[in-house]
Amino acid sequence: MSTKETKSAGQATLLTMKKDTRSMLITAAAELLDQGGPASVTLREVGKRAGVSHNAPYKHFESKDNLLAAVAARELARMSETMDMSSGGKVTIAAVRRVLHAYIDWARTYPARFHLTFGPLPGADVEQKTTAGESRKLLVALVGAAQKADLLPGANADRMASLLQALAHGAADLALNGHLSATGKGRAEPEDLVDDLLRYLRASVRAS
Numbered sequence: 001m002s003t004k005e006t007k008s009a010g011q012a013t014l015l016t017m018k019k020d021t022r023s024m025l026i027t028a029a030a031e032l033l034d035q036g037g038p039a040s041v042t043l044r045e046v047g048k049r050a051g052v053s054h055n056a057p058y059k060h061f062e063s064k065d066n067l068l069a070a071v072a073a074r075e076l077a078r079m080s081e082t083m084d085m086s087s088g089g090k091v092t093i094a095a096v097r098r099v100l101h102a103y104i105d106w107a108r109t110y111p112a113r114f115h116l117t118f119g120p121l122p123g124a125d126v127e128q129k130t131t132a133g134e135s136r137k138l139l140v141a142l143v144g145a146a147q148k149a150d151l152l153p154g155a156n157a158d159r160m161a162s163l164l165q166a167l168a169h170g171a172a173d174l175a176l177n178g179h180l181s182a183t184g185k186g187r188a189e190p191e192d193l194v195d196d197l198l199r200y201l202r203a204s205v206r207a208s
Contacts, residue, residue: 022060022070024050030071033112038068069128072117076131079106083138091145093198096152099142100168104190107172114176118169139165153204167197 028049032041043057043064050056061067086098107114143164144157154160171190174180182189188196 021050021052021056024052025057025060025067026070026074029067030074030113033068033071033116034110037112038116041068043067066125068116069125071113073125073128073131075106075110075113075117076128076135079103080131080135080138082106083135083142087142091142091149091151093146093151093202096142096146096164097194097198099139100164100194101191103165103168104172104175104194107169107176108190111176114172136161150205152201153208164194164197168194 025046028046029041032045032049041064043061044054046067047054047057057067061070082102083099086102087095140157140161143152143161146152147154147157147160152160168190171180171193174186175190178184180186180188180190180193182192186193
């Protein structure tokens with residue numbers, strides 16, 4: 001191997017190591033967030049949990065807010081992947097239902113990440129805004145396709161997507177705070193309300 005090739009290989013290895021370290025730090029931060037909320041996430045504790053030097057987090061993130069923004073960005077990216085898998089490339093009400101149910105399942109499984117991702121975050125950066133935009137586009141595209149197939153009413157896909165997400169988001173939040181359950185307040189699970197709304201929307205399409 002030539003000197004140039006050796007140098008190039010070394011640079012590639014270094015870049016991979018940096019990416020791996022950054023990923024480890026984000027994972028550690030997410031785990032700490034799950035356990036104790038944003039207050040439990042400090043750059044020093046994240047470094048300790050990730051098994052790297054206490055200075056390592058500062059080389060990848062300017063502040064705690066920037067680190068939390070990276071956690072939110074990764075959650076949004078994973079949400080996009082979930083939407084892709086849930087839809088299965090087919091435009092059906094079942095696909096829309098699976099996407100919304102997956103959203104609720106994520107919120108219930110990772111409530112701290114849910115509140116972080118969709119709450120105010122001073123450290124929001126380009127990565128988070130970009131992934132948020134991409135995730136939103138996927139939902140709007142799925143809803144728009146369902147409208148064109150006469151599976152959902154209306155012509156404004158963005159507004160319909162907002163309606164569906166608002167219902168799923170609000171229902172999940174109510175359930176997390178003890179205000180919605182099949183045996184208590186509301187007499188329904190969040191998924192039940194999603195199913196109700198989709199039935200009403202489908203009925204509206206049939207009636208028109």
